[in-house]
Every structure is written in C-alpha cells, then in structure tokens.
Amino acid sequence: MSRRAATAALLIALVRPAGAGAATDASVLAVLRELGRESAAVQTLRAHFVQEKHVAIVRDVLRSAGTFALDKRGRIVWDVVEPDPVRIVIGKDGVFAGGKRVGPQGDAAAKFSPLPLLEGLNDVFAGVSERTATSFDVTLLDRDRLRLVPRSPRLAEWVSSIDITLGSAPRVPLRVELREPSGDRTEIRFSDVEVNPKLDAAVFAP
Amino acid sequence: MTRRRGAGAALVLCAALGCHPAPRPPVPPGAAIRSGREAVAALAEREANTQTLTATFKLTLRRADAGEESSRGAVVVARPDRLRLQIFSFGVMTAYDYTANGDRYRALRPLEGKQTSGRFGDATSDAADAFGEDLRPLFLGAGDLAQARVRDGGERWTVVISIGTERREIEIAKQDGSMLRETLYAGDRARLSIEYADYRAVDGVPMPFAITVSYPDKQLRLAIAVTRYTRNQPVDPLLFDF
Numbered sequence: 496m497s498r499r500a501a502t503a504a505l506l507i508a509l510v511r512p513a514g515a516g517a518a519t520d521a522s523v524l525a526v527l528r529e530l531g532r533e534s535a536a537v538q539t540l541r542a543h544f545v546q547e548k549h550v551a552i553v554r555d556v557l558r559s560a561g562t563f564a565l566d567k568r569g570r571i572v573w574d575v576v577e578p579d580p581v582r583i584v585i586g587k588d589g590v591f592a593g594g595k596r597v598g599p600q601g602d603a604a605a606k607f608s609p610l611p612l613l614e615g616l617n618d619v620f621a622g623v624s625e626r627t628a629t630s631f632d633v634t635l636l637d638r639d640r641l642r643l644v645p646r647s648p649r650l651a652e653w654v655s656s657i658d659i660t661l662g663s664a665p666r667v668p669l670r671v672e673l674r675e676p677s678g679d680r681t682e683i684r685f686s687d688v689e690v691n692p693k694l695d696a697a698v699f700a701p
Numbered sequence: 702m703t704r705r706r707g708a709g710a711a712l713v714l715c716a717a718l719g720c721h722p723a724p725r726p727p728v729p730p731g732a733a734i735r736s737g738r739e740a741v742a743a744l745a746e747r748e749a750n751t752q753t754l755t756a757t758f759k760l761t762l763r764r765a766d767a768g769e770e771s772s773r774g775a776v777v778v779a780r781p782d783r784l785r786l787q788i789f790s791f792g793v794m795t796a797y798d799y800t801a802n803g804d805r806y807r808a809l810r811p812l813e814g815k816q817t818s819g820r821f822g823d824a825t826s827d828a829a830d831a832f833g834e835d836l837r838p839l840f841l842g843a844g845d846l847a848q849a850r851v852r853d854g855g856e857r858w859t860v861v862i863s864i865g866t867e868r869r870e871i872e873i874a875k876q877d878g879s880m881l882r883e884t885l886y887a888g889d890r891a892r893l894s895i896e897y898a899d900y901r902a903v904d905g906v907p908m909p910f911a912i913t914v915s916y917p918d919k920q921l922r923l924a925i926a927v928t929r930y931t932r933n934q935p936v937d938p939l940l941f942d943f
Contacts, residue, residue, distance in 0.1 A: 546793065548789065548793055550757065550775045550787070551940075552755070552775055552776075552777045552785050552787060552940050553755040553756070553757055553775040553776075553777055553929075553931070554755075555755075555757045555775065555929055557757065557773055557789070573791070578759075579759070579771065581771065583791055592770075592791065593769075593770075593771075595768070595770075597770070597790075649814050652811050652814055653794065653795070653811040653812060673793070675795060675811075676811075677787070677795055677798055679787075679795060681793050
C-alpha cells in the first residue's frame with residue numbers, strides 16, 4: 496500500500512463511527528456529524544402531519560392527517576384525526592393502537608414483532624446524526640435532503656429507501672418519504688413543528 | 702390483528718371484493734330479474750364484463766368480545782387467473798402482500814420478515830401461509846355456472862354453485878338484480894356469509910360499497926367500506942410477477 500493510500504485509509508478509519516458501514520463516505524459522515532450536533536438539542540418534537548400512501552397496485556392514494564409527538568428517549572405517538580381517529584403509540588413497551596397492544600404477543604413477539612423496525616424509524620423522525628450511518632447507507636441528495644438505504648436485510652424487506660428533507664432551523668425532518676420494495680411510496684409532511692415542547696407521560700399514554 | 706385473524710380478514714375480503722365485481726347485468730341496472738335463467742345469466746355477464754378490477758377499502762374486524770381493529774387495504778384482480786391483495790397496518794406498513802398468478806401463489810409478511818410461495822394443490826406448499834385457502838375461485842370466478850341450480854326464494858333468486866366439496870349460494874334480488882348475500886358452505890355448515898349493500902354506480906354499473914362478512918363458527922364480523930373502485934382499467938402485468 497502506498498503512503499498516500501495508507502494515509503487515506505487511516506483518515507477514513509478515524510472519521511468512521513464505530514459500527515458504521517464501510518461504504519459511508521467521509522464527507523457524508525462530516526455532514527451527519529454537523530447535523531447531529533444541530534439536532535442534539537432537540538429532545539422532544541410536536542407537529543401536525545399529513546401522510547399520503549401511494550398504493551402502486553391500484554394507483555390510489557390513502558391520505559391521513561393528525562398530530563405527531565416524539566420523545567428522543569424512545570417514545571412516539573401518532574394521533575390520527577382523519578379519515579378515522581386512531582391513536583398509535585410506539586415505545587419500549589410495544590405498539591399500541593386505539594389503546595390496545597397490537598402485533599404478536601408473548602413468545603411470538605420476540606420473533607415477529609415489528610417493534611425494532613418502528614424504533615429504527617423513531618430515530619429517523621428525531622433527526623439524523625453520525626449514528627444514522629450505522630443503520631443506513633446515507634447519500635446526500637442536496638443541502639437539505641438525504642437518502643437512507645437500510646443496511647439491515649430485515650428492514651430492507653419492508654422499506655427500500657427513506658428520503659428526508661430537513662428544515663433550515665431547526666434541522667429536523669419536515670418531509671419523510673418511505674419507498675417500499677412493492678413499489679408503494681408514503682410521503683409524510685410535517686408542519687407547525689414545535690421543538691422541545693413539554694411532553695408529559697400522558698402524551699404517550701396508550 | 703393477529704396473524705390468523707389477518708389471514709382470515711384477507712380471505713373474506715377476497716371473497717367479498719373479488720368474486721362479485723357486479724358488472725353489467727343482462728338487463729339494465731335496477732331492472733327486475735324475472736327468472737332463474739336470467740339470474741345465472743346476470744352472474745355470467747358480471748364476470749365476462751369485468752376483466753380487471755381494483756378497489757381500496759377500510760376494513761374493520763369486530764370480535765365477539767366487542768374488540769375492534771381497523772386496517773386499510775387494496776386489491777387488484779385481472780381475470781382469468783391473477784390477483785394481488787395488500788393490507789396495511791397503521792396506514793403505512795404493508796402487513797400482507799398476497800399474489801396469485803396462474804397456479805402459483807406468494808404471501809409476503811414484511812413486518813414479520815416472512816415470505817412463502819408455492820403452487821396451489823402442491824402437497825409441499827404451506828397452505829396455511831397462502832391464507833389457508835386457494836383464493837382463485839373467490840376472486841376470479843363464481844365457478845361452473847353451466848352446472849348452477851337456482852331456487853326461487855320469494856323476493857330473491859338463490860343461485861347454487863358446487864365447487865369441489867363446497868357449494869356457494871348467491872342470492873339475487875328479483876326486484877332490481879342486486880346481489881344481496883353470498884354464503885359458502887362446507888357440507889351443511891355455513892363457513893362464510895357475505896352481505897352486500899350501499900350500491901352505487903361505478904361507470905354506470907352498481908357496485909357494493911358496504912360489505913359485511915361473517916364467520917358463523919368464529920363469531921367474527923368484518924365490515925368493509927370500499928372507498929374506490931375501478932373497472933376494466935389497464936393493469937401492469939408486472940404487478941403479478943414473483
């Protein structure tokens with residue numbers, strides 16, 4: 496190995512966070528590090544959301560809207576108000592919809608639970624940082640947009656890519672677009688974003 | 702929704718949306734069906750006149766314990782032998798993605814990281830992972846109408862079709878030709894009952910927008926509210942590839 500190549504390899508090794516995929520470019524990591532610093536001050540978020548799922552097989556759009564709240568300690572709630580009111584709470588205790596735990600229970604939960612996937616998405620909604628590169632292959636689309644491709648084959652079975660558009664200040668997601676292997680695309684747009692609102696436990700009660 | 706209940710929901714949804722697209726009857730929509738022969742002819746024309754069908758819907762599962770779960774979903778049917786059904790959780794995630802193409806099927810459960818595929822009737826296939834049923838007769842055709850029998854039930858005609866060891870009874874209103882109810886029997890036991898209501902015109906053809914499916918044995922009831930249909934629109938054949 497030439498001295499220049501060795502130096503480059505050393506630099507890459509130094510800037511790569513522990514666990515990050517080998518393919519993450521140093522310049523991308525630098526941007527993620529900066530974004531991580533800016534979003535570090537964000538502990539809680541609250542916003543209105545509009546979600547549109549574009550269903551490929553029928554070329555139709557399923558629309559829903561409501562409010563969203565997030566606590567970086569691992570809690571997230573989607574209060575859907577239209578078309579049908581439903582409250583979805585995702586946390587360490589599981590996934591709840593309409594006040595009831597959903598998904599596999601008991602032993603099956605460990606095997607089939609979607610919770611790890613949902614928790615991974617919680618991180619995305621909280622903002623991006625160097626840590627994002629441990630779970631995703633990150634591409635910078637422009638100054639405010641990133642594309643995340645799951646490194647985990649398990650997650651990739653459900654979502655093939657996630658495009659995130661960040662606000663200028665604070666640098667939190669204002670638009671998230673999930674693409675599925677099936678061809679479906681879900682766009683979530685956030686508005687009236689509140690940073691660090693006081694969110695007590697009742698906000699995340701199932 | 703548990704896996705089994707989800708599978709059951711998928712099955713009855715297939716039955717509800719797939720086999721009765723309610724295309725053009727042999728007489729103008731709303732006209733009386735005057736004989737058993739006309740009732741059978743109406744069923745045959747429904748299938749012949751709808752080569753492709755798509756629907757999006759909300760489904761609500763109601764259990765005997767008053768529990769209730771809702772999901773949304775979509776289905777596309779391309780006769781004679783292709784169909785695809787998806788059910789979404791939380792309005793976003795594709796929880797079920799089922800495809801039948803000819804004599805092959807595939808069932809994906811992305812949230813569980815599961816995929817199964819095989820051939821209908823193949824002993825090595827995991828039938829339970831194909832929703833425990835061969836859905837093709839439900840989606841893609843009412844069966845051998847040439848062998849159908851018809852009973853006069855007063856205000857309705859009942860068309861009886863035998864499918865293997867099962868039989869299907871389809872009740873058609875004499876007054877206006879609308880499909881009222883369908884019941885699937887295994888022997889003498891009714892295993893599935895489907896009621897159709899809230900007919901509205903889609904391309905001039907009455908389609909049911911409210912469908913109620915009951916499992917008599919399981920004390921389960923599924924309410925399907927269709928939000929949109931399309932008929933005979935081009936369908937990308939790649940949707941059924943796997």
